Amino acid sequence: MASNQVPVKDVTVVLANLREIAEAVMQAASAGTLEQALQQIAEVTRELVGVRYVALGVPDGMGSLKYFKTVGLTPEEIARIGNYPQGCGLLGTIMDNREVVRLDNIAEDERSAGFPPHHPVMTTLLGVPIQLGDQFFGILYLCDRFDGQPFTEEDQWLVETLAGYAALALAGVQLSEQHARLVLLEERERVARELHDGIIQSLYAIGMQLQLIRLTQQHPDSNLPDIIHQLDQVIEDIRSYIMNLRTSTYERQTVRQCLEDVIARLHVPSALKVHLDAPQRLPPFPAPVLESVCQIAAEALSNVIRHAGASMVRVAAAETDEVFRLVIEDNGRGFDPCEDCHEGMGLRNMRQRARIHGGQVNIHSIEGVGTRVAVTIPLNSKK
Template identity: 45%
Template sequence: MNTSTPVPQNPNSAATTLDALSRAATAITRELSLPRTLQTITDIARELVQARYAALGVPDEDGGLKAFITSGMGPDEIRHSGGEPHGQGLLGALLETDATIRLDDLTQDGRSVGFPPEHPMMRRFLGVPIISHGERLGNLYLTDPLDNEPFSEDDERLIVLLANHAAVAIANARLSEQLQQIAQSRERDRIGMELHDGVIQSVYAIGMKLEILRGQFPMSAEQANQYQSVIGDLNQIIEDIRQYIRNLRSAREEQATFKQRLDN
């Protein structure tokens, strides 16, 4: 996942920095889609500290990464770099601590595992966890300021502040998606109930009336076959509606399972 968010060139004044952080907080709390929230956080982190590259890793239950959102690298560059990482090296080290990691030269750090052959070379590193009420929601990774200088203490403080805002935004987006899924599930239940208690019963009643009428009047063989064909069509309609109801329930269960995988 990647965007081409422009990076301002002169964020040196305190006023500019505070304004950027204020805009960042507004932007990430306004977005309620979880994927877009993660991308916005990543783009803004890169902008705030003038980094060449930024990423946001979402941890899985096995100590690795189940999602890795980037800013500053295009899809082709990501693909040629070996695809998304799985949480090894410094990325994995940040998964094991609640502290930030700031390095002038990541290649000299013993936790680094190097880069794939076509991966862009990176040197400066800043990693900050995103934590809410003791739960790790993700990690922010930034590399190589545009001025080629190491990340400063001010950069670290700025990204820590952003991570605090990001934790709230991610929690809000997750809650919003949960509420949407609950609403969709209830709507599916309502539709299924109306189909079962209303439409199916009505079609079944029509079929019963036709069966009764067939026994009350003499019919030729051709007429009897036509009657039977109509009754067969009605029975097929009932079965089709029942299958549709089963599909509604299956979609709800699959959605719940996917949500559990994302949360876990």
């Protein structure tokens, strides 16, 4: 049923529902980030329809989910379930087809892949896409009304209507975030100009002084120490600029954003499918640790692209109260660790970066099966 086909019911109820939807969408549109807007839409959907569980899944374009916001599960339940859904089974089918699905019994549907361990059993399902023209934002998944009844046409109309307005709100939030990124790029260009017009020009001036001394003085040694000191100071200024730029960038990034940037920079070939599973929140450690994590991921993925001959690689990041874990696992040709006993520079750098923060890198590979790189960094080191 299309969202403009209103179920026959009391007009006052329809107007009340529309007012609730309008207020909810306005609140979501004013959210500071896309992630906050998604969470607010999921929460108001649950309240509006009266269901136990709501999830809002947003694809990442690489076969997995960029965001998966849930309402109705406790933090303990979420922790026991573990990683995001991987876009398989019924949820993946709804995501691929982008059509409304209403089921009275999830288990009886042939597309269902069942629930993972520790996942609460859910019976009824209403899945509605959020899209604006050709722009697809994600899917709203609703499970199990509080009254135990199956979802109705009225429920479907409500959620479709909400999804339509939510698409407008999410498009607005995305535009705001894109504008913020453009402002950041402009700021970086400004800093680059300052480097060129200030520090780099100072280097040129010092170089000219050295050249003048070489040409005009027979014994220039007495003047060189001061000039060399100036040169060292300028070089240190450049390093400070660069480090400040790096740190400020990583301080604003989530683990997922960091890994997405790594994947984008590597220009992954189309034959290699990358599945990314990483939290979309600020990491529980300082920016230098995140920078090391990104560099390790970049080196491991680069090895997969260049040497593994793989068709799939999975990048998974997760954390507990005590440790952060990053796993890069491919289905490529693998290698025999006994024969490849000499570590290359890339692997040594990976181990060294992890060791700086009290962590370690473990590599497990089987010929003809693939390779698994596991990075663990204790969260109590915070270096």
